[in-house]
Amino acid sequence: MRYIGRRLLHGLLLLVAVSLLSFVFADLAPGDYFSQFLTDPTVSPETVAALRAHSGLDRPFPVRYAAWVASVLRGDFGYSLAFNSPVGPLLWTRVRATLLLTGTATLLAWLIALPLGIWNATVRGTWCDSLSQLLLSFLLSIPDLLLAIVFLMLAVETGYFPAGGMVSPGWSSLSAPRRVCDVAWHLALPVAVLVLGMLPILVRHVRASMAEAIDSPFALSARAQGIPRRRLLFRHLLPAAANPLVSLAGVSLGTLLSASLLIEVVMGWPGLGPLFLEAIMARDFALVLAVVMLSASFLVIGNLLADILLYRLDPRIRIK
Amino acid sequence: MTRRTKLAAALVFLGILHALAIFAGFLAPYPYAEQHREFPYSPPTPIHSSRLQFFVHGRLFGVPEPGVVFLLGSDAYGRDVFSRLLYGGRVSLFTGLLAALLSLGLGLALGTLAGFYGGWLDRLLMRGGELVMALPWLYLLLAVRAFLPLHITTVAAFFLLVVVIGSVGWVRPARLIRGVVLSARERGFVLAARGFGASDAYLIRRHILPLTLGVVLTQATVLIPQYILAEVALSFLGLGVSEPVPSWGNMLAEAQQYHALVAHGWMLAPGLAMIPVLLGYLLLADTLIAPARRAR
Numbered sequence: 245m246r247y248i249g250r251r252l253l254h255g256l257l258l259l260v261a262v263s264l265l266s267f268v269f270a271d272l273a274p275g276d277y278f279s280q281f282l283t284d285p286t287v288s289p290e291t292v293a294a295l296r297a298h299s300g301l302d303r304p305f306p307v308r309y310a311a312w313v314a315s316v317l318r319g320d321f322g323y324s325l326a327f328n329s330p331v332g333p334l335l336w337t338r339v340r341a342t343l344l345l346t347g348t349a350t351l352l353a354w355l356i357a358l359p360l361g362i363w364n365a366t367v368r369g370t371w372c373d374s375l376s377q378l379l380l381s382f383l384l385s386i387p388d389l390l391l392a393i394v395f396l397m398l399a400v401e402t403g404y405f406p407a408g409g410m411v412s413p414g415w416s417s418l419s420a421p422r423r424v425c426d427v428a429w430h431l432a433l434p435v436a437v438l439v440l441g442m443l444p445i446l447v448r449h450v451r452a453s454m455a456e457a458i459d460s461p462f463a464l465s466a467r468a469q470g471i472p473r474r475r476l477l478f479r480h481l482l483p484a485a486a487n488p489l490v491s492l493a494g495v496s497l498g499t500l501l502s503a504s505l506l507i508e509v510v511m512g513w514p515g516l517g518p519l520f521l522e523a524i525m526a527r528d529f530a531l532v533l534a535v536v537m538l539s540a541s542f543l544v545i546g547n548l549l550a551d552i553l554l555y556r557l558d559p560r561i562r563i564k
Numbered sequence: 565m566t567r568r569t570k571l572a573a574a575l576v577f578l579g580i581l582h583a584l585a586i587f588a589g590f591l592a593p594y595p596y597a598e599q600h601r602e603f604p605y606s607p608p609t610p611i612h613s614s615r616l617q618f619f620v621h622g623r624l625f626g627v628p629e630p631g632v633v634f635l636l637g638s639d640a641y642g643r644d645v646f647s648r649l650l651y652g653g654r655v656s657l658f659t660g661l662l663a664a665l666l667s668l669g670l671g672l673a674l675g676t677l678a679g680f681y682g683g684w685l686d687r688l689l690m691r692g693g694e695l696v697m698a699l700p701w702l703y704l705l706l707a708v709r710a711f712l713p714l715h716i717t718t719v720a721a722f723f724l725l726v727v728v729i730g731s732v733g734w735v736r737p738a739r740l741i742r743g744v745v746l747s748a749r750e751r752g753f754v755l756a757a758r759g760f761g762a763s764d765a766y767l768i769r770r771h772i773l774p775l776t777l778g779v780v781l782t783q784a785t786v787l788i789p790q791y792i793l794a795e796v797a798l799s800f801l802g803l804g805v806s807e808p809v810p811s812w813g814n815m816l817a818e819a820q821q822y823h824a825l826v827a828h829g830w831m832l833a834p835g836l837a838m839i840p841v842l843l844g845y846l847l848l849a850d851t852l853i854a855p856a857r858r859a860r
Contacts, residue, residue, distance in 0.1 A: 261695050269707070381850075385842035387793055389800060390835030393820055400826055502700030506797055510820060521801060524706055536707060540698050 251551050255544040262540045263533070267309050270529050277325040277527050312533075321537075322530035326523065331534045334519070339501070339538070341410055342508065342515035346500045348431060349438035353446055354493070356439070361450025362477060365458055384444035392437045392510040405433050408512030434511045438504055442496070449492055450485075457485040487558055494550020498543035567851055574848040581841055585653030592647035593626045593633055597808040600632055600642035605828050608637045637830035639818060649833050652810035655799075656834075657841065659725050659811075660792035664784055666730030667791075671737030672780065676768060678738070679745025690742070693735040704732050705794060709803045718809045725804050729794045737783045741776050748775045778852075785849035789842045796838065812838060 278292050303311075315322060321331040360376075367373045399405040406412065410430050411423075418426060457463060458481060466480050496503075505517030512518075516535060523531035584591060609632070616633065620626045627633045635646040678686040696704065708728050716724065748754060754771050762770075798804035799813025800820075807814060812834035819831035 258694060258698050261691075262698055265695060266707070381846055382839075382843065385839050385846055387796065387835060387838050387842065389793075389796065389816060390832065390838065393816065393832060393835060396820075397826075397829070397832075499700055502703050505702050505706075506800070509801065520703065520706065524709075532707065536699065536703060539700050539703055543698050543700065 247555060248548075248552055251548055255548055258544055259537070259541055263313075263537060264309070266533050266536055267305070267312070270533070271305055277529070316537075321534040324523070324528050324531045326526035326528035326531065331530055334531070335516075335534055335538065338514065338516045338519045341513060342501055342504060342517070344427075345431065345434055345508070345513055345515060346438065346504050349435045349442065349504075350496055350500060352435065353439045353442040354496075357443055357446035357450055360443075361447045362454050362482070364447065364451040365454035366477070368455060380444040380447055383440060386440075388437060388441040389506055389510065391440060392434075392507045395433045395437055396511060399433055406430050410514050434504070434507055434513055437507050437511075442503075446492070449489060453485040453488050454481065457481040460484070483557070487554065490553050490557065491550050494546045494548075494553070495543075496546075497549060498546025500546075501539040501542045567854070570847065570851045574844055574851060578841070578844040578848065581653075581844060582657055584650060585657050588647070588650035588654055589623075591624050592644070592650045593623055593635075594644045594647045596643070596648050596651040596810050598643065598647075600638065600644075603632055603634070603638050603642040604640055606632075606634055606638045606642070607828075608830055609634050611635075636833045637828065639815075639831065645815075645830060645833055648810040648815060649812075649837055652812050652815055652834060653837065655722060655805050655809065655811040656792055656795050656813065656838075659722065659729065659795040660788045660790075662726045663730035663733070663791040663794075664787040666726060667733040667787055668737055668780055668784060670731065670734035671741055671783070672773075672776065674734065675738035675741030676745050676772065676776070679742040680749060680764070680768060680772065686742070689738065693738060696732070696735045701732060702794075702797065705729065705798065706801075706803065708732060709798060718805060721805050725795055725798060729791050729798075733787060733791070737780070737787070740779050740783060744776050744779050745772055748772050782849060782852045785845055785852060789845040792838070792841065 278295050312322065319332075321335070323329075324331050324334055327334055364373055364376055396407060400407045406429065410427065412426050412430075462484075463476070463481055466476055471480065501516055504513070504515065505520070507513070508515040508517035509521065516539075520532070520535045522528075523535065588596075615627055615631065616625050617627065618625050625633070632638075632644075634644050636649060637645050639645055639648070674689050678689040699707075705728060708731075709724075748771070751771075754767060757767060757771055795804060795811065796813035796816065799806075799811040800817050802814075802817065804813055805811040815831070815834040819828075819835070
């Protein structure tokens with residue numbers, strides 16, 4: 245319990261540090277949301293100064309930071325100047341879309357990677373293994389960006405899949421099951437790109453840690469005792485090989501919010517990535533900060549969950 | 565194949581790819597910004613039907629004046645995609661190389677200091693590193709880039725990209741190098757040298773740094789392709805090198821447009837060109853890492 249408490253405290257401190265660092269960065273950055281009005285000759289510098297004062301951007305650094313922390317503790321992430329709306333609801337719909345996309349993709353990728361990696365580890369040294377290693381290396385060398393554009397091209401050319409977006413026009417008038425189908429239909433291509441991008445790395449890790457378990461002396465002795473192959477693989481070897489995989493899963497949980505930025509932009513998925521890009525271009529600081537904090541907390545939570553899970557699973561860590 | 569031949573093959577392959585980019589001025593039939601407005605989106609020129617001439621105007625090949633040769637087609641302004649691909653490779657490949665050099669330099673300096681001296685310096689650097697690692701790297705990259713002016717000259721943009729990408733990525737190499745230095749510090753011959761009165765600087769230079777070579781090399785082969793992709797992503801999003809100077813990223817941004825997707829497949833060339841480059845680095849990394857794993 246003390247171990248978990250310490251990890252939790254550590255994560256919280258990290259988040260505070262991230263927010264402080266982002267604030268310092270934004271303070272050093274040239275210009276803010278209102279700078280763009282200065283280039284307009286019909287807007288006087290006094291007006292811009294008044295606007296700044298109105299949104300509190302003219303206050304000194306510690307005051308702004310304190311005000312931000314106070315409002316975050318109340319659950320309020322501030323007001324987006326560029327979108328002219330509170331940040332909270334703006335983020336919520338985007339976060340849902342991104343989580344739907346990356347969550348599905350991550351789950352699917354692990355479901356494929358685990359059996360594939362285990363199988364790869366058992367057939368090491370045969371031509372089957374060499375072939376699949378070669379294919380996976382090739383897949384690893386295809387940039388996600390290219391994959392996304394090619395898939396989009398196929399969608400446009402064949403018409404089997406929608407060319408971007410998350411729902412068809414007139415989606416809200418459909419019946420509930422049709423709505424789900426429509427979203428799933430739009431989900432197919434971006435998920436495929438993400439899965440193909442993640443798969444080679446996951447399979448490599450599964451294969452490597454399973455191979456290590458298979459080569460260990462206890463596996464040999466278990467086999468000599470006549471434990472059936474399937475039981476040996478899934479009951480004895482997989483738990484022994486799980487440690488690095490659990491950590492990896494924690495990391496991939498943490499990157500759920502950010503793994504798909506480029507793919508969202510290319511495929512027109514209305515997720516967090518495009519919003520973040522727009523916020524950066526408009527220098528909308530409240531929004532940028534909220535997205536950064538959100539993705540940082542996801543990483544912290546992902547790592548924390550992995551730590552807790554490892555602690556439960558592996559007695560070796562508990563002794564330390 | 566033995567490890568040596570694999571290593572040599574990967575190095576030669578990557579060397580050829582980089583040479584193609586370096587000698588773009590000779591190999592490309594046209595300068596990167598030369599426009600042939602009368603041939604927008606012209607498909608790849610078939611070799612047999614064009615009257616190719618070699619070694620003309622100080623370039624490897626070309627065709628007599630009214631004719632044009634577009635090995636990979638042309639873009640919206642009638643610029644030769646093949647030429648732009650070669651020139652774009654300069655930007656993309658060398659951003660990766662230089663940024664990795666910067667990252668490794670930073671990582672080596674900070675990792676060695678942290679590992680060798682320990683104490684508050686070690687704690688400060690490692691906690692700072694965790695801070696950087698707590699942010700998704702593409703978001704961090706975009707955020708850092710966002711806090712810098714958006715419109716700058718091409719040369720400035722190139723070096724800005726190198727600095728931004730390189731300085732965001734120092735954490736992982738620094739942590740790995742710190743680990744090596746920590747164990748090296750307690751090795752017998754290092755303690756012996758210290759006992760003979762060797763200075764810290766001598767110890768680090770003579771005994772510690774050579775031990776980090778393996779980690780540095782493998783990290784380089786992992787980081788360079790990652791940074792090439794980072795440059796491509798940033799330029800693709802319009803935050804990197806901008807027109808008319810080509811980079812594989814801003815060339816792909818054009819290919820993403822609807823009409824290019826439907827009818828001008830050759831615009832994808834820069835994306836395809838990345839595959840052999842990444843494959844080469846992957847092969848190099850695998851060959852370097854494999855024996856280390858077996859020895860364990």
